[in-house]
C-alpha cells in the first residue's frame with residue numbers, strides 16, 4: 001500500500017505525541033472549558049432568564065457578575081494556548097491508518113471532529129466578540145451559546161471514550177521525560193503571558209500589565225470606558241424638555257431638576273461588561289425603589305426601562321423586581337462626583353448591583369411596569 005506524506009509510518013518523531021502529555025494538557029483545557037461553560041451559562045441566564053427563574057436572580061453579591069464574566073474571558077483566553085498545545089500533541093492521530101477500524105471507532109473520531117470544530121469556533125467567536133468585531137453573518141450570542149453545548153457534550157463523550165487511557169496516565173511516573181517537562185513549562189508560560197497581559201481589564205491590581213486587552217478600564221470620560229458613545233446612539237443632544245416618566249397608579253413626570261431634589265444615594269458599583277472588562281465607580285442618584293414607591297407601584301413589579309436612543313439592542317430592557325427593589329439600584333445622575341458625561345448616559349442612567357453591563361441602560365427616559 002502506498003502511504004505518503006503524513007500517512008507514512010514514522011513521520012512524527014516527537015516523543016510527546018503520547019497519552020501522558022495529552023492527559024496533563026487535557027486536564028487544564030477541560031478545567032478551562034468547564035469554567036467557561038458554567039460562567040457562560042450564568043451570563044446567559046442573567047441576560048435572558050427563563051420565566052421560572054426570572055424573579056429569583058440575586059442582586060448580590062454586588063460584584064458577582066464582574067467576577068464570573070471576568071473569569072469567563074480569563075479562562076477563555078487561557079484556553080487558546082491550551083487548545084493549541086493539545087491539538088499539537090494529538091494531531092498525528094489525524095493521519096491514523098486505517099482511518100476507521102470499526103463503526104464505533106468511526107463514530108468516536110466523528111465526535112472528536114465535532115469537539116475540535118466546536119472548540120475552535122468557540123474560542124474564535126469569543127475572542128473576536130471581546131474585540132467587538134463580528135466578521136460573520138450569524139448572531140454571536142446564539143452561536144456561541146450552542147457551540148458551548150456542543151463542546152461540552154463532545155468533551156464528555158471524549159472523556160468517556162478515553163477513560164481507561166486517561167486513568168492509566170493520570171498519575172505521574174518518575175522519572176518523567178525531560179522533553180515533556182520543557183514542553184509543559186513552555187505551555188504554562190504562554191498561558192501565563194496571555195493571562196497576565198489581558199486580565200488587567202477586570203482585575204485592578206493587574207492593570208499595569210494590561211497590554212493586549214481591548215480595554216483599559218480606567219481610560220475614558222470620567223475614568224470609565226464606554227461601549228456606545230452618545231454620538232453613536234444619537235443621544236448627544238438631550239431635548240430641553242426632557243422628563244423621566246414613571247408608570248404606576250400615580251404616574252410621575254419628573255424633570256432633571258425635580259429628580260435632583262429627591263433624596264440622593266451614593267453607591268460604589270461596577271460596570272461589568274459582558275465582553276470581560278469591568279470598572280467600579282461611585283454613582284449618585286435616586287433609588288429606583290423610591291421612584292416606584294412615589295408612583296405607587298406594587299412591590300413585585302417588574303420594570304421595562306426605555307432609553308432615548310432611537311434603536312440598538314439595549315434601547316429597552318427588563319428589570320426583575322429583585323433588582324428594582326434593591327436599595328443600591330439607582331437612577332444615577334452623577335458618577336465620581338460629576339454630572340454624567342453624555343457618553344455615560346446623561347441625563348440619567350440605570351446602575352444596579354450584580355447585572356451585566358448591557359442591562360445598565362443609559363439615557364433613560366421611561367420606566368414602565370410590566
Ligand code: HEM
Pocket residue numbers: 032033036037039040041043044045047072073075076077079122123124125126127128129130141142144145147148149151152274275276
Ligand atoms: C472555551 C469554551 C467556551 C465556552 C463553553 C463558552 C460558553 C459561553 C456561553 C454559554 C455564553 C453565554 C451565551 C449567551 O448569553 O447566550 C458565553 C458568553 C460569552 N463568551 Fe464564552 N465560552 C467559551 C469561550 C470563550 C472565549 C475564549 C471568549 C473570549 C475570549 C468568550 C467570550 C464570551 C463573551 C464576551 C460572552 C458574552 C456574550 C454576550 O452576552 O454578548 N467565550 N460563553
Ligand SMILES: Nc1nc2c(c(=O)[nH]1)N[C@H]1C(S)=C(S)[C@@H](COP(=O)(O)O)O[C@H]1N2
Pocket residue numbers: 224225226227228233271272273274307309312314315343344345357358359360361362363
Ligand atoms: N441605552 C443604552 N445603554 C447602554 C448601552 C447601549 O448601547 N445603549 N451599552 C451598555 C453596555 S454594553 C455597557 S458595558 C454599559 C457601559 O456603560 P458606560 O459606557 O457608562 O461605561 O452601558 C450599557 N448601557
Ligand SMILES: [Mo]
Pocket residue numbers: 227272273274275357358
Ligand atoms: Mo457591555
